[in-house]
Amino acid sequence: xxxxxxxxxxxxxxxxxxxxxxxxxxxxxxxxxxxxxxxxxxxxxxxxxxxxxxxxxxxxxxxxxxxxxxxxxxxxxxxxxxxxxxxxxxxxxxxxxxxxxxxxxxx
Amino acid sequence: xxxxxxxxxxxxxxxxxxxxxxxxxxxxxxxxxxxxxxxxxxxxxxxxxxxxxxxxxxxxxxxxxxxxxxxxxxxxxxxxxxxxxxxxxxxxxxxxxxxxxxxxxxxxxxxxxxxxxxxxxx
Numbered sequence: 001x002x003x004x005x006x007x008x009x010x011x012x013x014x015x016x017x018x019x020x021x022x023x024x025x026x027x028x029x030x031x032x033x034x035x036x037x038x039x040x041x042x043x044x045x046x047x048x049x050x051x052x053x054x055x056x057x058x059x060x061x062x063x064x065x066x067x068x069x070x071x072x073x074x075x076x077x078x079x080x081x082x083x084x085x086x087x088x089x090x091x092x093x094x095x096x097x098x099x100x101x102x103x104x105x106x107x
Numbered sequence: 108x109x110x111x112x113x114x115x116x117x118x119x120x121x122x123x124x125x126x127x128x129x130x131x132x133x134x135x136x137x138x139x140x141x142x143x144x145x146x147x148x149x150x151x152x153x154x155x156x157x158x159x160x161x162x163x164x165x166x167x168x169x170x171x172x173x174x175x176x177x178x179x180x181x182x183x184x185x186x187x188x189x190x191x192x193x194x195x196x197x198x199x200x201x202x203x204x205x206x207x208x209x210x211x212x213x214x215x216x217x218x219x220x221x222x223x224x225x226x227x228x229x
Contacts, residue, residue, distance in 0.1 A: 001169075018150050027125035034216070036152075036216075041185065041219075042200055043219035043220060043221055043222060044144075044202075044216075044219055044220075045219075046150065046207070046215060046216065046217050049207060049215040049217075050215075055217065058141075061167075087152055089152075089154075089213055089215065090214075091214055092213070093213070094157065094166045094212065094213060095154070095166070095168065095169075096142075096153040096154040096157075096213075098151055098154065099151070099156065100151050101151045101152075103110065
């Protein structure tokens with residue numbers, strides 16, 4: 001199975017900060033990568049797919065980038081509603097795998 | 108509006124069985140592959156199983172292969188997961204999720220249900 005290594009596990013930031021989360025795939029997955037946001041007790045919400053395509057309705061402060069097997073999610077000007085856990089997911093193979101998650105906390 | 112509503116979770120003893128359901132509405136269910144994803148308490152997301160749009164093809168994570176069976180009834184706009192030989196490590200919230208592109212199994216997940224909790228304990 002393709003392993004997805006996400007970093008950091010936890011990130012402390014303030015409202016207005018720019019934050020970046022990284023996800024590294026254990027093998028090439030082209031740009032078959034999605035990012036999800038999850039708040040406690042809620043279902044995950046799709047933010048970005050195909051590494052950099054913003055899902056409809058998602059604010060433009062979220063962006064994604066791919067470079068080989070390394071993928072980044074950037075949130076520009078962090079808002080109070082952005083404090084949550086973020087997961088990457090590869091869908092290059094039938095066995096879809098997620099990163100272990102990054103919790104974005106209030107500093 | 109796309110809606111996915113899971114049901115069927117509960118408390119079950121080790122070795123027991125459950126059948127989870129996911130009722131879909133707001134889209135043409137038979138056009139989309141569907142998935143189950145689970146999340147153990149305080150843990151991350153784990154893909155469990157996928158089924159193609161007409162049910163021809165099914166896929167499973169190694170951790171559940173041989174114990175879980177995914178199925179669907181397109182006439183009832185419903186997805187199912189039969190879970191047998193339950194173990195403590197199967198304790199999780201189980202989400203159903205739709206793929207983001209029609210006519211393909213391999214895709215991101217664009218809509219998720221709210222989840223149903225399965226607790227395996229004696």
